[in-house]
Amino acid sequence: MDSLLLGHGGQLQKPHHHRWLSEMTKKLGNKFYMRLAHNHVLMISDPELVPIVFDRALYPPNANVLDRPVDQILHDIDVVTSNAGEPNMLSAKTGDPYWRLVRKGVAPAFNPQNIRQGFGHVVEAANQLIQVLKERGADKAVDIDDAAQRVALEVIGKVGFGKSFNSLASLDAPAEQDVFKALAASLEEVSKRMANPLRVYRFFDPIAGLSKQPFLHGCVLIVEPFMLQEVKKSNVALKKFKRVTKDLLEEVQARGTPDKDDPTIAGHLLRLRDSEGRPLSQDRLHAEFSVMFIGGTDTTGHTIANTLFLISQHPEVEAKITTELEDLGFLVGPSRPVPRQMEYSDLSKLTYLSAAIKESMRLMAVVGAGVARVANEQMQMGPYTIPKNTLLWVPLQALQTSPALWTQPDTYMPERWLEESAEYWSPQPSTTDSEAGSAAARKFEDGAPPRFKKYMPFGEGMRACVGQSLAKMNYTAATALLLSHFSFRLADRMGGPEGVIASEMARITVAQRDGMWMHALPRSVTA
16 A cells, blocks of 8 residues: 655645645555654545445444544544533544434434525525625625625524524624634634644744843843744634634523424524433533534535636536526526525526536535544454554545546536436446455445445535535525626636635635635626
């Protein structure tokens, strides 16, 4: 097996390490070894091995063979979501009874009935943004990533917590005291701590201290302590974000005990009781509120922005989308200055737009660095023996752009998603010689649908994103409504498509460091 040695985080501290991992996968193959600080890491994008990582039939949680790498990496996320460093549904181990309680307890908040009820909030928020963009005018560029996150914030606010943040009153006004900037800075700090576990202790920089005119006191050299400004600013951002989510928790609790029919995420969390009848602690509630807040705004907003950017670079794709919107009665034009009202049932009819969104999520994976598990004991993966404490890392950007799995992997081609089972990989008996691949090939000899996913933007298995149904409704409806009213053009300040990619910053999630600036050009309503 190919290998690569990196010391103390090495290249993973680069802003776009998700793309670096993709390049290394192309050079070294779909499985290779590296070091991440003190951890031994096996990078896997081999479709014969990836399913084994998520196969709970092979490695159930109670067997304690594979689990989330909490102690090695994910514990750093807790610093963002709780003042006490309490774990949450994202960072807790699968065997944690409270993880199981929360996962099962909030799942009903995302059932089809509740998602359908939340659709009106998506339309309302998207229409608010449309009005703001009209008033702003085409000449003035807008950070569409920030704008899309504001839409998502309004949706998760109402669906999740029964609250409007009034974030779309003006794009020039701070959204909840610039919560997105605080969140971005916090996630960036967390990603750096993951790469460098010692970073949290780097409060003093002796070199910087020496530069500030040290002086002799007797025979002792006195060096002025110098706190790293970057770490200091990050800690301020962390406190700011946690204050927002703590205030949200206190506001919701001040309403009193939620009704048993309260469909919000908050209502489900506050009604939870463990086996001894105890509610979640304040610290655990704070952690869960925070992670739901992050999951409901950050990833959805980035997905919308990435999709609008990629569509703007492909006029042929936009033409097909506008034709679809026209056929459904949504496209603004001379014969239809006011489009018809979008309904929930329309989402399933947006076939080509949905394909364009999926393709943007493939090419620009918001969680591009991927997901990981840790081998708690020595285990067998196909023909390979995996040593104890090895991190098994599936880099999603690499998996979703692998030349071995995709035709024209670097080309934006929504049409690929119009094919049946496009997100799965089918093993070929003639080319597969590993034990795992051979077994997979035999499994599908009878024509059963392939089940090896090569596309997994929401993760896979029992740890897949619990709120993905809300996210899909949100970004599909919002993107459709925005494109019904506007055509988007990349602002010159972005430096073209190359500048967009160069400005990517991996802060757990991936987005442009200083936003995605675009012009919203209104569709013509005059003949």
